[in-house]
Amino acid sequence: xxxxxxxxxxxxxxxxxxxxxxxxxxxxxxxxxxxxxxxxxxxxxxxxxxxxxxxxxxxxxxxxxxxxxxxxxxxxxxxxxxxxxxxxxxxxxxxxxxxxxxxxxxxxxxxxxxxxxxxxxxxxxxxxxxxxxxxxxxxxxxxxxxxxxxxxxxxxxxxxxxxxxxxxxxxxxxxxxxxxxxxxx
Numbered sequence: 001x002x003x004x005x006x007x008x009x010x011x012x013x014x015x016x017x018x019x020x021x022x023x024x025x026x027x028x029x030x031x032x033x034x035x036x037x038x039x040x041x042x043x044x045x046x047x048x049x050x051x052x053x054x055x056x057x058x059x060x061x062x063x064x065x066x067x068x069x070x071x072x073x074x075x076x077x078x079x080x081x082x083x084x085x086x087x088x089x090x091x092x093x094x095x096x097x098x099x100x101x102x103x104x105x106x107x108x109x110x111x112x113x114x115x116x117x118x119x120x121x122x123x124x125x126x127x128x129x130x131x132x133x134x135x136x137x138x139x140x141x142x143x144x145x146x147x148x149x150x151x152x153x154x155x156x157x158x159x160x161x162x163x164x165x166x167x168x169x170x171x172x173x174x175x176x177x178x179x180x181x182x183x184x185x
Contacts, residue, residue, distance in 0.1 A: 004051035014040040030140030120169035131158035
C-alpha cells in the first residue's frame, strides 16, 4: 500500500476520533475536535498531491479518497445534528448531494466514463469544511461562559454559502453529465 492510500485511511480513522472529542464533555473537547477535523481535511489535499507527484494513483485510491471525504463530512454533520447544533435540513441537503453525485459517478463508470472532481466540487468541499469548523468552534466558545467571541454571523454565512455551493455544484454535475442518465430504458 502506498503512502497516499495510507494517508487516506488515516483520514477515515480520524473521523470517529474527532466525533469522540466533540461528543464527550471534556474541557476544550470541541477545540480538539476542530483541530483533528482540520488535520483530517488537510490530508485530502496531501494524499492527492503525493499520489500525483509520485505517480502512485491507484484504483483503490480513486475509490477510497472520495469515500474518506464523504465519511468525514457526514460524521461531522450527523454529530452536530445529534448535538442540536445544526438543523437537520442542512445536513440532509449536503448528504443528499453526495449520494446523488456518487450515484451519477457509478452510472458514468458503468458507461466507461470517469467524472472527475470539478472546481465547483472542490469549492463545495472547502466551504463545507470552513462551515463545520466555524460551527464546532462556536459550540466550544459557547461552553466558556466568560469568553464572548461571537462566531454566529460567520457560522450563518459559511453554512449558507456551503449549502448554496453544494446545491449549485450538484446541479452542475448533473447538467454536464445529463446524457449519461437514460430515462425509461
